[in-house]
Amino acid sequence: MITGTSSGIGLAAAVAAARAGWQVVATMRDTGKAGPLWRAAAEAGVAGRIRVERLDVVDHDSVAACLDEVLAAYGRLDAVVNNAGAGRVGTIEQTGMEDVRATMEVNFFGVVEVTRAAMPHLRASRGRVITVTSVGGVVGQPFNEAYCAAKFAVEGFMESLAPVAASVGVTVTVVEPGAVASEFVENVGIDRAAMAAAAGPYAHALQAYVDRATKTFSQAQTPAEAAAPVIEALTAEKPAFRIQTSDWARDFVGVKLSDRDGSAVQGLTGDWIV
Structure with a gap:
């Protein structure tokens, strides 16, 4: 069972x-898509x-109903891929708490x-639990406070x-x-002109971040390339707990995992907004 497959x-x-x-x-929230x-x-x-089954990950009854359908159809469940998620760009001073909670709801809860x-x-x-997180679940990134907080929570x-899952025979990855070049980026809903106009004291930093992000996503992996490690985690005899989807992602995450005092990450991401 894979969530967020539209x-x-x-x-x-x-x-x-x-x-x-x-x-x-x-599964997807709107099967019409x-x-x-x-x-x-x-x-x-x-x-x-x-x-295809309808599943809204933030709706308890929807989750229960979908699992009932799976068990009725197949009699068992061998793996779950948690993939559904939504981005959120903006800094906390200018982001409403309802937006922060909504970001946590879909990406973490x-x-x-x-x-x-x-x-x-x-x-x-x-069976297996495989969860698509993000390099943003390891390295906090400017103007992604809510999104990275949710992904950090998922990683933790x-x-x-x-x-604990391994003690009862379930593998977690x-x-x-x-x-990744996908509709996820479009769904973040960045209106560059409107965001810049509303950014106030953060306008310069935000413009620098958006310029960098635009360039980065123009050179992004395809969804198929990013999905390949999901299949690796489904089929490997003993998959690793943490799998990055590219050499760039491995290098980026590696900065954080070897950064004992936090200075390397702050130096890296600080350069994005100057």
Whole structure:
């Protein structure tokens, strides 16, 4: 079962998992947006291995209903891929608390909700939890306070859960993409002119950040490239807990993981906004 499959990494992972031989339950909040997934599945010749179900990760009843459908259809659940998420660009002084809470809800609490509901079934199958986080779950980034906070929370949750889950036969992995060319970026909804006009004392720093981000995403991985490690985590005998999706992501995350006093990260990201 893969969440957030209407576009981007989730769509690519659903098709790739089906090609790898899995029966895939591809979930999305609005099943009316399943057209691109079905077209990609048909082109790959795997439409018969994919079942689309509605799932809103922030709705407890929706999560329970979807899992009931999965168990009724297949009798078991072998793996969950937590992929659904949403970006948020802006600094905390200028971001409403409702926006911060909404970002945490979909990116963190949605992951917790789905994982918690799936665990009894994954214990029964000795299955796997694979969660698409971000390099932003390891390295905090300017104007991404709410998003990075949510992804940091996911990383902490999964890192803490992993040994406990392993004690009952469930494998936990996080997959950390860098920039990915997908509709995720469009869905952040950056209106550069409006943001600059409203940024006040942060206008220069924000413009520098947006310029850098635009360049970075113009050279981004494809969703299929970013989804490949998800399939690795599904199929490897003993997948690593943490998998980055590119050499750039490995190098970027490596700065943080070897940065004992925090100066290396501050020097790196501080240069983004000058």
